[in-house]
Amino acid sequence: MRAVTVTPGTPNSLRCVPDWPEPAADEGDVLVEAIAVGICGTDHEIIAGQFGQAPPGEDSLVLGHEALGRVLEDPSGTLRPGDLVAGIVRHPDPVPCPNCAVGEWDMCRNGRFTEHGIKALPGFARDRWRLEPRFAVGLPPKLADVGMLLEPTTVVAKAWDHIERIGHRAEWQPQTVLVTGAGPIGLLAALLGVQRGLSVHVLDLAKSGPKPELVRALGATYHSVPVEDLDFEPDVVVECTGAPVVVLAVMCKAAPNGIVCLAGVSGGRTIDFDAGALNRTLVLENNVVFGSVNANRRHWDLAAAALDRADHSWLTALITRRVPVAEYASAYTAQENDIKVVLDFTA
Template identity: 85%
Template sequence: MRAVTVTPGNPKSLRCAADWPEPATDEGAVLVEALAVGICGTDHEIIAGHYGEAPPGVKDLVLGHESLGRVLEDPSGTLQPGDLVAGIVRHPDPVPCPNCAVGEWDMCRNGRYTEHGIKALPGFARDRWRVQPQFAVGLDPALARVGMLLEPTSVVAKAWDHIERIGNRAEWQPQTVLVTGAGPIGLLAALLAVQRGLAVHVLDRATSGPKPDLVRALGATYHAVPVNELDFEPDVVVECTGAPVVVLDVMCKAGINGIVCLTGVSSGGRKIDFDAGSLNRALVLENNVVFGSVNANRRHWDMAAEALARADRSWLESLITRRVPVGAYAEAYTPQPDDIKVVLDFAA
């Protein structure tokens, strides 16, 4: 069968194997036929050789962590043949740590977790794949064209879950949300904010292309100005760029009792002249909270599936700016200026 693979650490190793072996039964009882795989920045970084880890005893890593497929068989009876499904990316570490032991593998304490298509588990960019039933998430059949968005939606579902948990430390009546970055994570974070009935503002550098229209189609407000030029102080900020200047600016911009959730991963090495004392004073005197959020556990995946089922299908489809057949896999993994979400189509 076909599989898109890399040799981790080798930036010129991307290929599509035509004779990849069928998934071993020890990968899981649920056998799934791949429909599509979403592509994100993590894939590009693995292809560039920055990180990635093949399964033990194997040289190559199958890419793909944003999955969508149809169940072929599930002897456990948890799912039925034909069910639409996505595979959870992260699996708990084998020790397990206290968090992994209770199903909170997104909060793993010792770093020994594994991840499909990223770290020590084969990914979903292959014609067929397997997972254990507890790592298979059923989807509404109406999501057959957009279900690969479940993985990035799970990331922001976790972010919102933790925002609300922190907010409930006291009487909390948030009104205004600022999302920085209008990529897939930012747009999906805005979607979940709109579903919560909040006034949503999205900030991005783009002044043309699909991003402004996608934000407005949600009923949100689009801004293409620096954070410090905004004329409001948000109750909640979901930061999705990882740009150091933006990260610092939103920490300073949040209102009293504000909550800033950082989801973007910054690259190191850049130094900024910054008044840390003033930021500390503001955070303390205004009871503000800044926290980081990454990955998701099963509860968040289920929350994400519910959020996508409630969303407007045409808006979700508009996030997918390119659908590329597997035969043109190299094109799919080559970024284009107006890309939002690119999908590798196994069903084409």
Template identity: 70%
Template sequence: MRAITVTPGRADSLRLVDDFPEPIPDEGSVLVEAVAVGICGTDHEIIDGDYGEAPPGATDLVIGHESLGRVLDDPSGSLSPGDLVAGIVRHPDPVPCANCAVGEWDMCRNGQYTEHGIKCLQGFARDRWRVSPKFAVRLDPSLAELGVLLEPTSVLAKAWEHIERIGARAAWEPKRVLVAGAGPIGLLASLLAAQRGYELHVLNRSANGEKPGLVEALGGTFHTGSLPELGMEFDIVLECTGAPTVVLDAMCQAAPNGIVCLTGVSSGRMIDFDAGALNRALVLENNVVFGTVNANRRHWERAAEALAAADRDWLARMITRRVPVDRYAAAYHSEPDDIKVVLEFPH
């Protein structure tokens, strides 16, 4: 069986293994044949040796957490052979903490969760993989290979759920949304904003490639430059870059009672800013800033519904490169106009 592996903590250890062991039943009763795996910044950081943790007793980690496959067998009968599914990435900690105990492993309090392709669980970049039925999410079969977008969409489904829950604290009629960043997360955040009927604005560093057209196809307005230059306030801001200056600008451009959702992970770079002025603005305007990461099953199911309702041509334009597994190195080499790169497993 083919698998893409790394030795965690060792830079540039990425390789294709042709004789990787078949998944054992202890990994889950649902046996799945891989169709595709999406590639994101987390994969690149693991390849660089920044983090990643192999399963107990193993030295190598199969990477890949954005999965898509077809069910080969499910003894439980909850899924049927041929069903298109994705595997949920995070599993609850064994304690479990209060959140993991009720299925909200995305909000794990003690950090002992595990994650496919990232932390202590083998990933999905292999010919076949197994999961428990409760960690397999069925997709609309008409999505076909576009279903590989489910994992990043689940992150945004959670973000929007939390935005709406926070908004329910008081009378609130949001109209204008800003998404900072037009990478995969930003574009999927924009898709979910458009599905909710908001006035959409997307700010990105450059206007190269498909990104402006994808935003315009959603009925949104694409901007470049800095956020203050836009000259408007926003009821909802989704910050999807992690760039420190953009994060601060996003907090400052929220309208009264506005909500800022941070989805990007910042580098350790320090910048100077007036914390007192930011505090004053947040307090006097009743604004909320919160961070979000990962997703639980409820969010995965809502993400599946969002993708099923999306225009297939629009989703297909997000996938800018499809690379067969035997050319795996090319898939993990970034190109200037990449949005979403997908590693395919032909059988």
């Protein structure tokens, strides 16, 4: 069968292997036929050799963590043949740490977790894959062409879950949300904000292309100005760019008692800033800034429910390119106006 692989740590080792071995039985009882995988910045960083870890005893890592497939067999009876399914990416560490022991593996304390297509577990960019029933998330038939959006939606489902938990430290009646970055994560964060009945604003550099229209189609407001020029103070910020200047700006822009969730990862750029002013803002206004990454089973289920409620045509518009496996190199080459690119295993 076909599999898209890299040699971790070796830049530009991306290849499609035509005769990859069938998934081993010890990967799990549920056998799945791949429909598609979504491609994200993590994949590009692994291809560039920045990180990634092959399974023990192997040199190659199968890519793909934004999965969508159809069940071929499940002896456990959890799913039925033909069901749509996505695979949970992170698995708990074997020790386990206190969080992994209770199913909160997104909050792993010792870093010994594994992740499909990223760290020590083969990914889903192959014709067939297996997983354990507890890591299989069923999806309704209506999501057959967009279900690979589930994994990025879990990232923001977790972010919103934690925002709301923090918010209830006091009487909390948020009204205004600022999302910085209109990539897939930012747009899905905006979707979940709109679903909560909040006034959502999205800020991005793009002045044309699909991003402004997708934001407006949600009923949200689009901005392409510096954070400092916004004429409101958001109760909630979901920061999805990782750009250091934006990160610092939104910390200072949040309203009193505001909550800032950092969902983007910054690069190595160093900037000068007034740490004292930031400290005064956070302390005197009771603001909270926290980081969020990955998701556990609860968030996967919340994300599946959010996609089920979303406008299907809007979700479809997030996918700007669908590329057959035969043209895999094109799928992993960024193009102008890309939002979500999908590698299609059915074409």
